[in-house]
Amino acid sequence: MARVTRLALLRVLVILGLALGSVVFAAAPSAIAAPGPGSPLPSADPFYRYTGPLENIEPGTVLRSRPMTFRTPTLDSPITGTQVLYRTTDQAGDGAVTVATVLRPLTPGPTKLVSYHMAYDALGSKCDPSYTLSGGYANSLNTAEQGVIAGYLAAGYTVVAPDYEGEDLEWTIGRQSGYAALDGVRAAQIFLRVPDSTPVGLVGYSGGSVPTQWGAEIAPRYAPELNIVGTAAGGLPVDLAHNLPYINGSDQWAGVIPALVVAYQRTYDLDVDSFLSTRGKQTSQQVSDECIVEFAGNYPGLTSADMVKPPYSGLLDVPEVVRAVNDNIMGTAGTPRSPLFLAVGNSDAIGDTIMVTGDVVGLAHEYCTRGVDVTYAQYDGHTHGQAFPVFEAQALPYLTERFNGVPTRSNCATIPQGNSLAPMAVP
Known part of the structure; x- marks a missing residue:
């Protein structure tokens, strides 16, 4: 009881x-x-x-x-x-x-x-x-x-x-x-x-x-x-390589895109100056001390393309970003018991x-x-x-x-x- x-x-x-x-x-x-x-x-x-x-x-x-x-x-x-x-x-x-x-x-x-x-x-x-x-x-x-x-x-x-x-x-x-x-x-x-x-x-x-x-x-x-x-x-x-295209341009979740850039830059020391556009740098700075309830929906319509500058057309065109994403695919580090x-x-x-x-x-x-x-x-x-x-x-x-x-x-x-x-x- x-x-x-x-x-x-x-x-x-x-x-x-x-x-x-x-x-x-x-x-x-x-x-x-x-x-x-x-x-x-x-x-x-x-x-x-x-x-x-x-x-x-x-x-x-x-x-x-x-x-x-x-x-x-x-x-x-x-x-x-x-x-x-x-x-x-x-x-x-x-x-x-x-x-x-x-x-x-x-x-x-x-x-x-x-x-x-x-x-x-x-x-x-x-x-x-x-x-x-x-x-x-x-x-x-x-x-x-x-x-x-x-x-x-x-x-x-x-x-x-x-x-x-x-x-x-x-x-x-x-x-x-x-x-x-x-x-x-x-x-x-x-x-x-x-x-x-x-x-x-x-x-x-x-x-x-x-x-x-x-x-x-x-x-x-x-x-x-x-x-x-x-x-x-x-x-x-x-696998964030699948999530990123899904939320691309979303009204509800697009703010996650610059937030992920910030997190990956901190962990993998990404050379963000080599691929971020002016808007990409601005949005990344704006979310850099926020919680998800603050940043997720604040950038409706933001796309991965908005975040980068030529010759890139999106974040998943950047080799160091892809390598970092691949390093975090679930199921790749071991088998639960x-x-x-x-x-x-x-x-x-x-x-x-x-x-x-x-x-x-x-x-x-x-x-x-x-x-x-x-x-x-x-x-x-x-x-x-x-x-x-x-x-x-x-x-x-x-x-x-x-x-x-x-x-x-x-x-x-x-x-x-x-x-x-x-x-x-x-x-």
């Missing part, structure tokens, strides 16, 4: 979170900045900085910690937690640091750890989960996801929410996001003094699917000691308005051919925003069953081949 009550409460809190963030995953700029008293942005907060050597420090090591309160800018809660600064690994394989928020449920019981990956999709530090979960800033998206996290806590789970984009806000970067997620779990286990055998679930939607999926994929090699019992990822950007729940909306002939349905199908099919236990869900008629609450409502019972050892209901036998995820030829 207690389990049913907790699950019901989680669903209620998810709904409340979605109501508070009524334009979740919409492109309209609806952010309201409200930092807490005495809370500087992470970019200006010494807690987030670490200047010591990292070479001989194990990934997941906690470097410092401090208490926090789980709250919004206008609403306090009785839940307290801890921010931990920990050692992780960047896309190039070098040592790096980032912060995770560790939240314990109010109800005692054996630790079941959920690594919840917020879709903060950000280029500015005000969007970091560690900052938003402590009430430093709020927008419709993080408010909705904070409601989901509250539900996991009410259901008795311990939650770790990492700032998986790292210090430089490198959005959609695959391996780095996965490393940060797995090392966040390690850091939480160290801080909580629980063993490696503690069961772990990974979950995230949209941008949050990046650390979720990549974390599951690289875990057998990078963090084999973790006991990941299940992974739930929805609305996945499997945990059961997977993969889901995506399908509202038109291509996808959910931003994610390509056939790509998620292709990823699910590829994993099935490698022997991964996959459950695939497709939400026909649902846009990306509409699919979010449906996914969250299914991710909960999926992970709950994995924590409880219930047999999976894989539908690998009925998943079609989907799109090819072969790397794009470099121009």
Whole structure:
């Protein structure tokens, strides 16, 4: 009975979170900045900085910690937690640091750890989960996801929410996001003094699917000691070479195009002066410290062609851009050993308005051919925003069953081949 009550409460809190963030995953700029008293942005907060050597420090090591309160800018809660600064690994394989928020449920019981990956999709530090979960800033998206996290806590789970984009806000970067997620779990286990055998679930939607999926994929090699019992990822950007043409000229999502340029320039040191047009440089600068709810819909009709100058006709004509995109195709870094729940909306002939349905199908099919236990869900008629609450409502019972050892209901036998995820030829 207690389990049913907790699950019901989680669903209620998810709904409340979605109501508070009524334009979740919409492109309209609806952010309201409200930092807490005495809370500087992470970019200006010494807690987030670490200047010591990292070479001989194990990934997941906690470097410092401090208490926090789980709250919004206008609403306090009785839940307290801890921010931990920990050692992780960047896309190039070098040592790096980032912060995770560790939240314990109010109800005692054996630790079941959920690594919840917020879709903060950000280029500015005000969007970091560690900052938003402590009430430093709020927008419709993080408010909705904070409601989901509250539900996991009410259901008795311990939650770790990492700032998986790292210090430089490198959005959609695959391996780095996965490393940060797995090392966040390690850091939480160290801080909580629980063993490696503690069961772990990974979950995230949209941008949050990046650390979720990549974390599951690289875990057998990078963090084999973790006991990941299940992974739930929805609305996945499997291959950005397919997403970019889909959102080209979109009224709702075209602002993602310059934002991706900024993220890739930060990660791969792209020579943007060699290919960006004047407008491309202007829009990239304008989005360089914003969250997705601010930039996604602010450039209706913007195209990839608008971003570049001759001799290029689009970003995917630029060799270094294509190489960077190819470096982040899901399914290319390893094979998950945990059961997977993969889901995506399908509202038109291509996808959910931003994610390509056939790509998620292709990823699910590829994993099935490698022997991964996959459950695939497709939400026909649902846009990306509409699919979010449906996914969250299914991710909960999926992970709950994995924590409880219930047999999976894989539908690998009925998943079609989907799109090819072969790397794009470099121009």
